[in-house]
Amino acid sequence: xxxxxxxxxxxxxxxxxxxxxxxxxxxxxxxxxxxxxxxxxxxxxxxxxxxxxxxxxxxxxxxxxxxxxxxxxxxxxxxxxxxxxxxxxxxxxxxxxxxxxxxxxxxxxxxxxxxxxxxxxxxxxxxxxxxxxxxxxxxxxxxxxxxxxxxxxxxxxxxxxxxxxxxxxxxxxxxxxxxxxxxxxxxxxxxxxxxxxxxxxxxxxxxxxxx
Numbered sequence: 001x002x003x004x005x006x007x008x009x010x011x012x013x014x015x016x017x018x019x020x021x022x023x024x025x026x027x028x029x030x031x032x033x034x035x036x037x038x039x040x041x042x043x044x045x046x047x048x049x050x051x052x053x054x055x056x057x058x059x060x061x062x063x064x065x066x067x068x069x070x071x072x073x074x075x076x077x078x079x080x081x082x083x084x085x086x087x088x089x090x091x092x093x094x095x096x097x098x099x100x101x102x103x104x105x106x107x108x109x110x111x112x113x114x115x116x117x118x119x120x121x122x123x124x125x126x127x128x129x130x131x132x133x134x135x136x137x138x139x140x141x142x143x144x145x146x147x148x149x150x151x152x153x154x155x156x157x158x159x160x161x162x163x164x165x166x167x168x169x170x171x172x173x174x175x176x177x178x179x180x181x182x183x184x185x186x187x188x189x190x191x192x193x194x195x196x197x198x199x200x201x202x203x204x205x206x207x208x209x210x211x
Contacts (some may be wrong), residue, residue: 044071129159
């Protein structure tokens with residue numbers, strides 16, 4: 001979608017938060033608008049603001065925690081990433097992506113043995129692109145290119161976007177470089193859009209970004 005539409009959606013979700021500060025899904029969807037544009041720091045802030053309103057009675061609902069943690073890794077806030085991912089594991093010990101986030105953060109902290117343990121748990125629960133790629137990265141960093149290639153090939157089968165470790169030693173190539181957007185201070189260019197437009201747009205936005 002055009003950035004104008006995404007920023008418009010973001011402002012609508014922010015308006016929903018202002019009207020109802022405990023509206024969990026509004027934080028999640030506003031955060032996803034930011035994350036989708038690689039505004040990871042702003043996304044982390046927005047997701048983290050929604051964490052206190054996470055539904056307590058729903059075991060598998062921790063989207064704001066998960067996305068806040070992933071955003072934190074993208075901007076080097078590894079301690080925060082681990083803290084939020086550990087909160088997820090307190091709700092659901094089989095949350096494979098939380099395990100994978102901790103593994104990635106630990107790699108950046110050069111705690112490779114600990115990272116391997118988390119990533120092995122993650123892949124045992126669900127074998128996916130990024131957890132296999134990160135597990136292979138550990139072996140590559142340790143000099144075991146043969147074993148690294150085993151996990152790289154699995155990652156490549158899961159997603160053709162997987163890149164060789166000789167070219168990349170983190171996932172920035174996949175998520176992109178962080179940017180900052182000015183949506184809160186610079187409103188989208190004025191363009192008359194009727195209620196039918198926004199009804200259709202938000203239906204599409206909710207399908208893409210959540211709930």
